[in-house]
Amino acid sequence: MNAIWLVILPILGAFLLPLVYRQNTRVGTWIGPFILGLSLILAFGLWGDIAANGVQTILMGGFPAPVGIVFYVDHLALLFVIMLVLGTLVLWLGKEKGNIQEETLLLLIVAGGSGLVLSGDLFNIYVFYEIVAVASYGLAASRGSYAASLRFLILGALGSSLLLLGIALIYAITGTLNLAHLATHPEILQGTVGLTAFALILIGLGVKAELFPVNTWVPEVYTTASARISALLGGLISKMALLVILRLLVLLYDTSAAHLLLLTLGVLGVITGELAAMRATHLRQVLAYSSIGQLGLVAIAFSIPGPAGIIAGIALALHHALVKPALFMLTKAWGKQLSHLAGASQSLLTTILFLVLALSLIGIPPLPGFWAKFLLLKGALATNIAAYQMVITVVLIATVIETIYFMRIVRVMFNTKPPPIKAPALQELVPALVFVTLLFISVLNLGTIGKSLEIVATSAADKSIYMNFLPL
Amino acid sequence: MTLLSGLIFTIGLGLLLIVVIKSLIFEQVLTGGIGSIILEQAPNDVGTANIVSSVLLAYRGLDTLGELTVLFVAATAVGLVLGQPRPDAPRDPDAGFILRSAADLLFPFMIILGAYIILHGHLTPGGGFQGGAILAAAFFIPILASPSSPLNHKVSSLVEGLAGSAFILIGLLALFDKGYFLAPLLGTGEVGELFSAGSLPLLYLAVGLKVGAELAGLLARLHETEV
Amino acid sequence: MLFWIALISVVVMLSAAVAVLLLENYLAATAALSVVSLALSVLFIVLQAPDVALTEAAVGAGVSSVILAITLRRVGLWKIEGEK
Numbered sequence: 001m002n003a004i005w006l007v008i009l010p011i012l013g014a015f016l017l018p019l020v021y022r023q024n025t026r027v028g029t030w031i032g033p034f035i036l037g038l039s040l041i042l043a044f045g046l047w048g049d050i051a052a053n054g055v056q057t058i059l060m061g062g063f064p065a066p067v068g069i070v071f072y073v074d075h076l077a078l079l080f081v082i083m084l085v086l087g088t089l090v091l092w093l094g095k096e097k098g099n100i101q102e103e104t105l106l107l108l109i110v111a112g113g114s115g116l117v118l119s120g121d122l123f124n125i126y127v128f129y130e131i132v133a134v135a136s137y138g139l140a141a142s143r144g145s146y147a148a149s150l151r152f153l154i155l156g157a158l159g160s161s162l163l164l165l166g167i168a169l170i171y172a173i174t175g176t177l178n179l180a181h182l183a184t185h186p187e188i189l190q191g192t193v194g195l196t197a198f199a200l201i202l203i204g205l206g207v208k209a210e211l212f213p214v215n216t217w218v219p220e221v222y223t224t225a226s227a228r229i230s231a232l233l234g235g236l237i238s239k240m241a242l243l244v245i246l247r248l249l250v251l252l253y254d255t256s257a258a259h260l261l262l263l264t265l266g267v268l269g270v271i272t273g274e275l276a277a278m279r280a281t282h283l284r285q286v287l288a289y290s291s292i293g294q295l296g297l298v299a300i301a302f303s304i305p306g307p308a309g310i311i312a313g314i315a316l317a318l319h320h321a322l323v324k325p326a327l328f329m330l331t332k333a334w335g336k337q338l339s340h341l342a343g344a345s346q347s348l349l350t351t352i353l354f355l356v357l358a359l360s361l362i363g364i365p366p367l368p369g370f371w372a373k374f375l376l377l378k379g380a381l382a383t384n385i386a387a388y389q390m391v392i393t394v395v396l397i398a399t400v401i402e403t404i405y406f407m408r409i410v411r412v413m414f415n416t417k418p419p420p421i422k423a424p425a426l427q428e429l430v431p432a433l434v435f436v437t438l439l440f441i442s443v444l445n446l447g448t449i450g451k452s453l454e455i456v457a458t459s460a461a462d463k464s465i466y467m468n469f470l471p472l
Numbered sequence: 473m474t475l476l477s478g479l480i481f482t483i484g485l486g487l488l489l490i491v492v493i494k495s496l497i498f499e500q501v502l503t504g505g506i507g508s509i510i511l512e513q514a515p516n517d518v519g520t521a522n523i524v525s526s527v528l529l530a531y532r533g534l535d536t537l538g539e540l541t542v543l544f545v546a547a548t549a550v551g552l553v554l555g556q557p558r559p560d561a562p563r564d565p566d567a568g569f570i571l572r573s574a575a576d577l578l579f580p581f582m583i584i585l586g587a588y589i590i591l592h593g594h595l596t597p598g599g600g601f602q603g604g605a606i607l608a609a610a611f612f613i614p615i616l617a618s619p620s621s622p623l624n625h626k627v628s629s630l631v632e633g634l635a636g637s638a639f640i641l642i643g644l645l646a647l648f649d650k651g652y653f654l655a656p657l658l659g660t661g662e663v664g665e666l667f668s669a670g671s672l673p674l675l676y677l678a679v680g681l682k683v684g685a686e687l688a689g690l691l692a693r694l695h696e697t698e699v
Numbered sequence: 700m701l702f703w704i705a706l707i708s709v710v711v712m713l714s715a716a717v718a719v720l721l722l723e724n725y726l727a728a729t730a731a732l733s734v735v736s737l738a739l740s741v742l743f744i745v746l747q748a749p750d751v752a753l754t755e756a757a758v759g760a761g762v763s764s765v766i767l768a769i770t771l772r773r774v775g776l777w778k779i780e781g782e783k
Contacts, residue, residue, distance in 0.1 A: 004653045008640055011541055015636035018629055060534045062652035063517075067509055069534050101552040108545050115538070127538030131545055138549025146553065172496055176506050196492050524750040589753070597749035605757040612765070687762055694769045 003058055003073040003118055005042055006081055007128075009035050010111035014104045021100050032103045036089045036110065043082045050075055055465055057120070065470050066181040072120035076460040079314065080243050081114045083321050087236045090434045091228050091325060102142050109135040109232070113240040120466075122167045122177040125244055126160075132208065132240065133160055136233055145224030152217040156207050159214055163204025169197040180467045183251040190255055198253050199261065202245065209241035210234070210295045212268040219280070222288035227332040230284065231325035231431075234291040239317045242295065246302045246313065251463060254305070262303035263387060267394050269296030274401040283331050283341065286405060287324065290361070293398060294320045300391055301376050308379035310457035315372040322442070323357050323369065326435035330354055332428055341412045351413060353432055358406040360439060363399055368442050371450075373399065519660025519669040520594040528599065529672045533654035536675075537639060539601075540682055544636065547690045554693060566618040575617035582610030590680035594669040600676040604683025611688040615695060623692035628685045635681035642671055642678070705745045712738035725776045729767045736760035 013035040021028035050056060050073065058071040088110050112131030119125050133156050141149035171177055173193050174185070188194065207214045222230040249258060273293030280286045298320070301313035330353060360367035363374075376395060380388040442449055459465055510527060518526040528536050566572065586606035593599030615623055643654040650657070661668030715734040722728040736759030743752035771777045 002647065002653070004647070008644070008653070011537070012637060012640050014541075015544065015633050015640070019633040022626070058653075060532075060653055061530055061646075062650060062655040063531055067506055067513075068531050101548050104548050105545065105552070108541060108548075111541070123532070124535055124538070127535050127542070130542050131538060134542055134545045134549060138545065138552050141549070141553050169492065169496075192495050193492050196488060522750070598753045599750070602750075602753045602757045605762050609761060609765075691762075691765060691769065694766065694773065 003046055003056065003071055004060075006039055006046075006085075006118065007111050007115045009039055009042075010107040010114075014107040014111070017104050017107065018100055028100070032107055033089065033092055035107065036085055036092065039110070039114075040082065040085045040089065043078055043085060046073060047075065047078050047082070050078065055459070055468075066176050066178045069124050070120040070178060070180070071118045072180070072466065073118060074459060074465075075456040076243070076310075076314070077117040079318075079456060080117045080239060083318060084110060084113045084236050084240065087321060087325060088232065090431050091231055091329075093430045093434065095228065099142075102139065105135045105138050105142075106232075109139070109237065113237055116240045117243050120179045122170060122179065122182075124177075126164055126167055129163065129205070129208070129241070129244075130160060132237060136208070136237060139229045140221045140225045140233070142229060143224070143226045145221070148217070148220040148224045152221050155214060155217050159204045159207035161204075162200045166197040166200030166204060169193055169200070179247065179251050180470050183463055183467050184470065186252055186254060189252050190257075194253075195257060198248065198258050201248065202261065202265070205241040205245055206265070207241075209238050209245065209299070210269070210292050211299060212265045212272065212296070215269065215273075215292050218292055219276075219285050219288040222291075222328075223282055223284040227284075227328045228431075230288070231328035234288065234328065235321050235325035238291070238295055239298070239321060242298055242302065242313075242317065245299075246310065246460075249302065250310075250461060251466060254463075259303045259305055260387060262299055263391070266296045266299030266303060267391060269293065269299060270394055270398050271296075274398045278401055278405045280405075281337055283337075283409070284328075286409065287327055287331065290402065290405075291320070291324050293402070294324070294361070297373075297376060297395065297398070300395075301379065304379045304383055304388060306379075306383075307454070307457040307461040308375075308382055310461050311453050312372065312375035312379045314453055314457060315368075315375050318442075319360070319368050319372045322435050322439050323361050326353070326432040326439075327357050327361075329432040329435075330357070330429070341409065349429065353429065353436055354413070355410065356436055356439070357432075358410065362402045362406060366443060368439060368446070371446060515663050516660070518656050518672065519663050520672060521663055521668075522594055522596060522599075524597070525594045525599050525672060525676065526669075529594075529675045530654075530656050533643065533675070536679065537643070537654070540636060540639065540679060543683065543686055544632075547686050550690060551693060564619045566620055567616075572617045575614045578613055579610055582606060582613070586610060586680070586684065590676055591673060592666070593676040593680075594672050595666070600679025601683055603676075604680040605687060607680065607684030608687030608691065611684070612691045612695075615692055619695070622696060623688060625689060625692070628689040628692075632682055632685040632689065635678045635685065639675060639678040639682070642675055646671070701745055705742060708738045708741040708745070712742065724778060725771050726768065726778060729764055729771065732767070733760040733764035736763075 013031055017028065017031055020031055046056075056073040057065075058073065059065065060069040060071070062068070088106060092106075109132055112128045112135060115128035116125060116132060119128060137149055137153045137156060140152055167177070170182070170189065173191075174182060174188055176182060182189070189197070202211065203214055206212075207217075210218050218234070222234060225233075245262065249262065253259075270293050273289045273291075273296055277286050277289035277293065280289055294316070298313050298316045301309050301316055303309065304312070330350060356367070360369035363370040363372070373395065377392055380391050380395075383389075510531060511523060514520060514523045514526040514530075518530045520526040520530075567575075586603045588603075589598040589606060590600055590603030593603070611623060614621070642657070646655040646657050647653045649655075656670045656672060658670035660670055663669075667673075712735050715731045715738065718731040719728045719735065722731060736755055740752040740755040740760065743749075743755055768777070
């Protein structure tokens, strides 16, 4: 079994999708889910393979490592691929059928996202990032929200060019693009040029990862694009970019300067995101700002050196990838001003779903959100570095602010004075229901999940495993 | 205010780049650079006279597939934004006799030039992307001269889809045959011959057809849906 | 000789780039943009990168200018003269 299929299958499907649709619409509508399902099975198969035989590296074209492109397949990358494919598959449920271009872009964004986390070559990462970026501009414009998408495009294009500049700087001073090869001599990248390159890459990838200075597109796009697209971009795609940042931190920039840079951006993201969410008057906007805050938390976790930070980051990312898409899908029926939500509690199922998701996002004990935040606090406390211990205050304040704005929404929902709005159709709730079911399954299996996360994180934090395949 | 912040950002980025470029050493510390290894190995391993195409299609073939995909994504996104052209949309009148004859006259020459650049991609500078752009121009100029005879979008998207799939299928054949995706097939042949470098010319043909059909379809779509 | 070709193409490139910023007519700015690409492709040839030069000439100076021009026409900014 070869991990290249995870990237090739969706691309092949996307190339052929318009042709098949023209021949037979019935078959065409099933291609997307079929390919995603196949990828999911493949990814699970690979997971077992790796558990049995250890990490795989795949050489493209059979050229040995530093010269050709390498895919590096470990549990961490596979976990994010599974998350992306599974999430997209769930979001596919109840989708209005027959929009060929949107389905093509969805397949391609999955291909790009999978390639992004699997690739072990900087320029290859750039190419996949570009696929993801261009596809997300198109998807953001899919409902006629052209102004938001255009601003997103301009910011994203600036970010992509800075990312390319950073990669070019790294190539200029080292002469190689292979991550493992670069990791053999991390000291070359500790100088001014190397750190500048890291900052540029951080800004570039930060556009998708919703990092602090380059996340201005988030509220606008998430309020105007369709709920499904907001769920995909905010819940799933953003994590792929963050994982690349984590890989760079572990392999190339294992220094306090780089860690503190990411930490600062993460803290600023949490503070600005949560404060803005409290002021927002539009339900989608609240969710958009809260996703900036949550991704800031993931960035903080990833900036903690060692496996403890990685565990916390993965837990936060997975939790957010379950909860935020579900919340966005709930807003499909009532994505309006907050005051329009009055009387939404009439629909019992929706209310219960919303409450569970909000409570988990805030971090109320039995729900997984609590464990994710707890892991972050534990990791930060264990570092014995003053900066990280201050972060704990930030996280706790953020939690309080989250409680305030979610409870305000809930209060409006239970206000029955004005005529209640109509309840969303059951069919629209299906994706959210699936996500919540997954959430509950994860509550029941917290012990096993925690243990496997620990294994994933320790192997991801170990540079020597990554560099093993180099023929040096 | 916006202007000021933009100015500050630009000046800051400029200063940063000056500092960085001043401290660049251009020494390529690790192994003396991948480039020199490829320069040494490429003629033997891949068998191309043009080293650049060996990098594009053999050493970094996956990147080329990625670039093809980026172009496809962009075209799809543009199609999504533009929507379907209305059949009753007003069309421009045809250009005069001179322009139309010139467009007809140019057409075969541009096709030949595009095909030459694509097919000799492994020998001389150029290749699929450049030749594809010329092919697209060859199909677009007649549309400009006589808008009443539009491009057949069915054919262009058929060519595009099949050419893209052909690239992937050649890669998958290599996966089954040699165990590596996009590994060069069919031996290297004699360096400098037209039929050499194994499966690389085939890959370039797929790239050229895809890029040409894609760009021609994109230009025609932009032109047709004008208001 | 090579030095002078490089110098001329750099000067042409930079002045065309400044012209893009200063020109009021969008169509003229598009034309100036394609001059930038053309001069850049000459520079690439001087730097012994004929592949890149060919790409820059075909894509940068050719296709992308055409796309820009058609887009200008579509959004109604296509003006041959300077007047409104």
